[in-house]
Amino acid sequence: MDLTLVYRSFVLHVAEQPWVKGLILKRGQRLYRRYVAGETLEEALQAAQALEDQGVHAILDLLGEMVRSEEEARAFQGEILALVQALEQKPWPRYVSLKLTQLGLDLSEGLALELLRGILNEARAQGVFVRIDMEDSPRVEATLRIYEGLRQEGFENLGLVLQSYLYRTEKDLDRLLPYRPNLRLVKGAYREPKEVAFQDKRLIDAEYLHLMKRMLREGLYVAIATHDPRIIGEAKRYTEAMGIPKDRFEFQLLYGVRPLEQRRLAQEGYTVRAYVPYGRFWYPYLSRRIAERPENLLLVMRSLLGG
Numbered sequence: 001m002d003l004t005l006v007y008r009s010f011v012l013h014v015a016e017q018p019w020v021k022g023l024i025l026k027r028g029q030r031l032y033r034r035y036v037a038g039e040t041l042e043e044a045l046q047a048a049q050a051l052e053d054q055g056v057h058a059i060l061d062l063l064g065e066m067v068r069s070e071e072e073a074r075a076f077q078g079e080i081l082a083l084v085q086a087l088e089q090k091p092w093p094r095y096v097s098l099k100l101t102q103l104g105l106d107l108s109e110g111l112a113l114e115l116l117r118g119i120l121n122e123a124r125a126q127g128v129f130v131r132i133d134m135e136d137s138p139r140v141e142a143t144l145r146i147y148e149g150l151r152q153e154g155f156e157n158l159g160l161v162l163q164s165y166l167y168r169t170e171k172d173l174d175r176l177l178p179y180r181p182n183l184r185l186v187k188g189a190y191r192e193p194k195e196v197a198f199q200d201k202r203l204i205d206a207e208y209l210h211l212m213k214r215m216l217r218e219g220l221y222v223a224i225a226t227h228d229p230r231i232i233g234e235a236k237r238y239t240e241a242m243g244i245p246k247d248r249f250e251f252q253l254l255y256g257v258r259p260l261e262q263r264r265l266a267q268e269g270y271t272v273r274a275y276v277p278y279g280r281f282w283y284p285y286l287s288r289r290i291a292e293r294p295e296n297l298l299l300v301m302r303s304l305l306g307g
């Protein structure tokens, strides 16, 4: 296994320990402020406005996942509906991301489907695009089924995410092609076993490039979601060489990560969106960001040692 992935797997495991969680919730404020727009919708809309002022569009994401009761799932639906309604008053492109476990996927697929359908109806009325984030591998199949079901019902304002670290992804892409899906391609952020996912960063990167080019050649609209300078460079080179116009793809990056690059890409005429997470349940999101980057762990350690 590649060392980067050993580190990631270790951090994701340690982050699940209650005492570590307690420490980070108390002392991870610097990281929290870097990666999360705030706890309220108001703060998220302010962060989105600041991005818009710099030519970068926002993907609003109410943090929350793996809910354990129907009541909690319905409460999240209510908050996402409030977000969709708040976007209606904004002059920007309107775009939200959500997770199906936030809408009760682990309790029942039918519940997640029903709650997402409610959100999509409202989003369609307000001109909002909704993307389903992809979670860990045991949830991929149900996520694809829900996506397919809703596309068959006629919802066009719906997108999905595919992860280049999973062996299954190319087959999933074949399966989705008839829907002409709007896809976000990512490397994948979860701790996955070798039975289902590549464990070597070079293979994950190579697969990313392969899938990205295939999606572009198929004429799909692709959200190239990465901070990797090598992949961003290759995406620019490839689309130019193939004559693929800039309105057939976009770059997506996370709020707080490579902000200068976000602005630079926008200035070069590419569509750029930053994923803006907000809300009270920021811990799992933050632990994935720490797992992606050893420097982030050092930041946490320093703040712990700092008294």
Ligand code: FDA
Pocket: 132, 133, 134, 135, 161, 163, 186, 187, 188, 189, 190, 225, 226, 227, 228, 229, 252, 253, 254, 257, 258, 274, 275, 289, 290, 292, 293
């Ligand atoms: P990689 O990890 O190789 O990093 C390349 C370079 O980017 C690093 O060398 C560093 O310079 C910089 N970088 C990366 N992460 C950083 C960080 N946290 N802080 C600072 N610098 C960093 N995953 C998933 O499983 N399901 C999903 O739905 C999504 N959705 C999603 C949306 C968007 C808009 C983005 C950008 C990413 C996701 N992801 C995701 C996360 C994704 O799978 C992946 O974990 C991260 O993007 C990190 O991988 P990179 O592609 O950036 O490359």
